[in-house]
Amino acid sequence: MLRISYVELAVKDVPATRDFYAGAFGWAFTDFGPDYAATMTGDTDLGLNGSDEHPASAILPLVEVKEDLEGALDKVWKAGGIITVPIFAYPGGRRYHFRDPAGNELGVFMSDPQEG
Numbered sequence: 001m002l003r004i005s006y007v008e009l010a011v012k013d014v015p016a017t018r019d020f021y022a023g024a025f026g027w028a029f030t031d032f033g034p035d036y037a038a039t040m041t042g043d044t045d046l047g048l049n050g051s052d053e054h055p056a057s058a059i060l061p062l063v064e065v066k067e068d069l070e071g072a073l074d075k076v077w078k079a080g081g082i083i084t085v086p087i088f089a090y091p092g093g094r095r096y097h098f099r100d101p102a103g104n105e106l107g108v109f110m111s112d113p114q115e116g
Helices: 014-025 069-078
Strands: 004-010 036-038 045-049 060-064 082-090 093-099 105-111
Touching: 004 105, 014 036, 014 045, 069 082, 069 093, 069 105
Parallel strands: 004 045, 060 105
Antiparallel strands: 004 060, 036 045, 082 093, 093 105
16 A cells, blocks of 8 residues: 655755754754755655755655556556656655646655665
8 A cells, every 4th residue: 555655845945944843853854965855764754845946836745656656657647647747866766746636736756775
């Protein structure tokens, strides 16, 4: 069964936001350059996205697939989803974004330690 395993926040200042969550909740983050940081607990992790390249317009829930990202995209499209960001690579994996019939945007990702 697939589940939401990652939530991404669009932020303007990654270091300040990272420091806030670290101070408020004791969360540890891994920095992936100046525009991205993430918790890496393996539960439901939090990403802080300060990039202008693939920004989220609001909170972006992400569903993790273990294999066949292209197949997952095809299923979303056939079920009536609208692909808003095609598959792209990032350090640690690949993902895409879609909008469901109610207008909610989500992402689907597949980890790949060889990426990046």
